[in-house]
Amino acid sequence: MSVELIVTLSLVLLAVLIYISTYYMKKKHFERIDELDSQKKELYNKIPTDKVRTLDKMMITGQSKEVANAVITDIDNIEGKNLQTIESHLFEAEQSTDRYRFNQSTKSEKKAVELIKETENSLAITSQNLEELLQREQANLRKIETIKKRYHKVRKELLAKSFTFGDSINSLEEKLGVMENLFTSFSDLTASGDHEEAKKVVSQLETRLTEMEIMMVSIPKLNDKIENNYDKQLEEIEEGHKKLVIQEYNFPESVDMEEKISLLAGKITHLKKLLSKLKLEAIESEQEIVEDLIDELYGTMEKEISAKHATEKLSRKLPKIMYYVTNQSKELSLELDRIGQSYHLYQEEHETYLELNKVVKEQKQLVSDVSAQVGKNDIAYSDAETLLIQAFDRFENLSKSYDSLSESLYSYREKEKEIKNDLEDMEQSLREMKRYIQAKHLPGLPNDYLDIFFYTTDHLEQLSVELARPKLDFKEVTKLHALCDEDIEHLADETEKIVDNALLTELTSQRLYRYKEEYPGVIETIKYSEALFLDEYDYETSLKMVREKLESIEAGAFEEVKAIYNKEKNYA
Structure with a gap:
C-alpha cells in the first residue's frame, strides 16, 4: 500500500471521527437546552396569575396595600424580566451550538440554570406572601376569636376573685382597658382592609394577654404572702419586742431592734406598692430582703430568750467550777512547798502556778462583773452568755493546767526512782563487762x-x-x-x-x-x-x-x- 493511500485513509478516518464527535456534542447541548426550556415553561405555569388578579381587585389599605404592591411587582419582575432573560440565554446557547461554539453554549446554559434557580426561590417566596395576603383577614379573624375567649375568661376571673389581687386590681383593670382599645383598633383596621396592621394588633393582644395570664397566677400568691405572712409576722415581731422590753430584756449594741422593725415595715409597704404597679420582677429581690429581715428579727429575739435560760444555768454552774479550781490551786500550793523542799524545781513550775492563779483571779472578776450587769439589766443576755461560756471554758482549761502542773510535780519522785534504778542497772552492767573481759x-x-x-x-x-x-x-x-x-x-x-x-x-x-x-x-x-x-x-x-x-x-x-x-x- 502506497504512502499516499495511507495518508488519504487516515484523513478520511479523522474526518469521520471529528464529524461523529461534533454531532454527539451538538446533540447533547440541544438536549440540555430543551430540558432548560421545559423548566422555564414550568415556571411560567407556576405564576399565580389568577390570584394576582384577585389580590389586585381586593379592597385593602395601609400596610397591607404596600405589601400587596410589592408582591405584584415581584410577580411582574419574574414574568417580564427573569423569564425573558432565561429565554434570551437559551436562544444564545442554541445559536452557539448551531455554530459549533460549544464553550459559549455552555456559559449561556450555566447562566440560564442559575437564573432558573433564583427565579424558583423568588417565585416560591412571592407565592407564599401572596397566599398569606389573601388569607390574612381570615387568619386574623380566627386568631382574634381565640384571643377574645381567653380575654373574657381573664376578665371574668378578675371580677370574681378581685379580693385576692389586693392593691394590684386597679392596674390589672387598666390592662384590660388597654386590651379593649386594641380590640377596637383591630376591628377598625380590618374594616379598612389594612390586614397587616391588624395582624400586628393581634400579636400585641396575644403578648399582653399571655403576660396578664401569668400575673393572674402569681399575683394572688404574692398578695397572700404579703398580707398573711409578712404583715402578720411584722405584728408578731412588734408585739414580741414590746413584751421583751417590758420584761427588761436588753439587746446587743450592734442590733437596733426599733430601727430594724421600722425598716421591715417600710420594706413591706414598698412590696405592696410594687405589687400595685405590677412590678413582679422587682418584687422577687425585695422579698429576699424582707424575709432575711424577718428571720434576723425573730432570730435576735429567740436568741435573747434562749440566752436568758443559758445564762441562768451558767450562773449555777460557774460557782461550782470556780470552787473546784480554787481548791486545786490551794492543794497545788502545798504540793509546791513539799516538793520544793526535796528538789530544785527546774521546769518553772512556780512561775506557771503564779500565772495560772493570775488568770483565775481575772476570770472570777469577769464572772462577778457580768453577774452584776445581768442583775442590773445592763447587758444583753446573749452577750452575757458569750462571756460566761468563755469564762467557763477558761476555768475548765485552768483545771486541766493545774492537773498537768500537779502531774509534773509528782513526776519528780518517779523520775528520781527511775534514775536510781537506772544507776543500779548501769553499775551492774559495768561489773558484768569487767567479769566478761576478765573471763x-x-x-x-x-x-x-x-x-x-x-x-x-x-x-x-x-x-x-x-x-x-x-x-x-x-x-x-x-x-x-x-x-x-x-x-x-x-x-x-x-x-x-x-x-x-x-x-x-x-x-x-x-x-x-x-x-x-x-x-x-x-x-x-x-x-x-x-x-x-x-x-x-x-x-x-x-x-x-x-x-x-x-x-x-x-x-x-x-x-x-x-x-x-x-x-x-x-x-x-
Whole structure:
C-alpha cells in the first residue's frame, strides 16, 4: 500500500471521527437546552396569575396595600424580566451550538440554570406572601376569636376573685382597658382592609394577654404572702419586742431592734406598692430582703430568750467550777512547798502556778462583773452568755493546767526512782563487762579502753553523789544520767569489739599458719601480729595484719573464719 493511500485513509478516518464527535456534542447541548426550556415553561405555569388578579381587585389599605404592591411587582419582575432573560440565554446557547461554539453554549446554559434557580426561590417566596395576603383577614379573624375567649375568661376571673389581687386590681383593670382599645383598633383596621396592621394588633393582644395570664397566677400568691405572712409576722415581731422590753430584756449594741422593725415595715409597704404597679420582677429581690429581715428579727429575739435560760444555768454552774479550781490551786500550793523542799524545781513550775492563779483571779472578776450587769439589766443576755461560756471554758482549761502542773510535780519522785534504778542497772552492767573481759584471759587492755572504763566509772560515781544530796538538782542529775547512759552503751560496744578482735586474731592466725610451708612470709606476719597482741594489746592492728595476709593467700577465708566465730558466739 502506497504512502499516499495511507495518508488519504487516515484523513478520511479523522474526518469521520471529528464529524461523529461534533454531532454527539451538538446533540447533547440541544438536549440540555430543551430540558432548560421545559423548566422555564414550568415556571411560567407556576405564576399565580389568577390570584394576582384577585389580590389586585381586593379592597385593602395601609400596610397591607404596600405589601400587596410589592408582591405584584415581584410577580411582574419574574414574568417580564427573569423569564425573558432565561429565554434570551437559551436562544444564545442554541445559536452557539448551531455554530459549533460549544464553550459559549455552555456559559449561556450555566447562566440560564442559575437564573432558573433564583427565579424558583423568588417565585416560591412571592407565592407564599401572596397566599398569606389573601388569607390574612381570615387568619386574623380566627386568631382574634381565640384571643377574645381567653380575654373574657381573664376578665371574668378578675371580677370574681378581685379580693385576692389586693392593691394590684386597679392596674390589672387598666390592662384590660388597654386590651379593649386594641380590640377596637383591630376591628377598625380590618374594616379598612389594612390586614397587616391588624395582624400586628393581634400579636400585641396575644403578648399582653399571655403576660396578664401569668400575673393572674402569681399575683394572688404574692398578695397572700404579703398580707398573711409578712404583715402578720411584722405584728408578731412588734408585739414580741414590746413584751421583751417590758420584761427588761436588753439587746446587743450592734442590733437596733426599733430601727430594724421600722425598716421591715417600710420594706413591706414598698412590696405592696410594687405589687400595685405590677412590678413582679422587682418584687422577687425585695422579698429576699424582707424575709432575711424577718428571720434576723425573730432570730435576735429567740436568741435573747434562749440566752436568758443559758445564762441562768451558767450562773449555777460557774460557782461550782470556780470552787473546784480554787481548791486545786490551794492543794497545788502545798504540793509546791513539799516538793520544793526535796528538789530544785527546774521546769518553772512556780512561775506557771503564779500565772495560772493570775488568770483565775481575772476570770472570777469577769464572772462577778457580768453577774452584776445581768442583775442590773445592763447587758444583753446573749452577750452575757458569750462571756460566761468563755469564762467557763477558761476555768475548765485552768483545771486541766493545774492537773498537768500537779502531774509534773509528782513526776519528780518517779523520775528520781527511775534514775536510781537506772544507776543500779548501769553499775551492774559495768561489773558484768569487767567479769566478761576478765573471763577471756586477755594479756592486757588498751589504754584507750581503760580511759573509757574509768571515765564511765567516774560519771556513775558523780551521779550517785548527786542522787544522795538532801535536795536534788534535777538539771544536773538529768545531765549526768544522759552522760552515764551514753558511756555505758559506748563501753559495751568497745568491750565487745576488743573481745571480738582478740578471739578473731587467734582463729585467723591458726588458719594462716596452715600456709607456713608454702609462703615464707606467713611466719613473720604471725610473729609480728603476736607481738602487737601480747606486748601492746593492739588487738585491732594485730587482727588486721593476719587478716590481710590470709586474704592475699586465700580470698574469702577471713569471712569463713568470722562466720564460724559468730555462730559459736551466738550458740554460747
